[in-house]
Amino acid sequence: MVADLQAELDGIIAAQNDDPPDDEHDVEGSSVGFERARVTALLESATANLVALDAASERIGAGTFGRCEVCGAAVGEERLSAMPATRRCIVCARASTAESGRGPLHG
Numbered sequence: 001m002v003a004d005l006q007a008e009l010d011g012i013i014a015a016q017n018d019d020p021p022d023d024e025h026d027v028e029g030s031s032v033g034f035e036r037a038r039v040t041a042l043l044e045s046a047t048a049n050l051v052a053l054d055a056a057s058e059r060i061g062a063g064t065f066g067r068c069e070v071c072g073a074a075v076g077e078e079r080l081s082a083m084p085a086t087r088r089c090i091v092c093a094r095a096s097t098a099e100s101g102r103g104p105l106h107g
């Protein structure tokens with residue numbers, strides 16, 4: 001998944017370098033830019049998921065998977081199935097989001 005996206009992004013960047021967008025007729029240029037941004041975002045998200053899932057599998061090994069890392073409460077099956085890599089229960093996740101006001105990938 002990550003390798004596929006990386007290859008796709010490399011292809012888009014290569015295509016952009018071979019054929020730079022025309023400033024006056026940038027319809028194609030902006031769509032390539034959009035595509036590049038889309039794949040970059042997918043790649044970042046896939047990489048982040050991979051890292052998080054890696055950490056999740058460590059927690060499974062340690063027996064702490066499914067427990068909130070902050071308060072120790074059960075994270076909940078619904079939340080885990082939606083976000084298998086989550087480390088916090090909904091209460092702590094919300095508290096943390098309210099505190100920082102920013103996503104983890106934008107700091």
Ligand SMILES: [Zn+2]
Nearest residue numbers: 068071089092
């Ligand atoms: Zn919690």
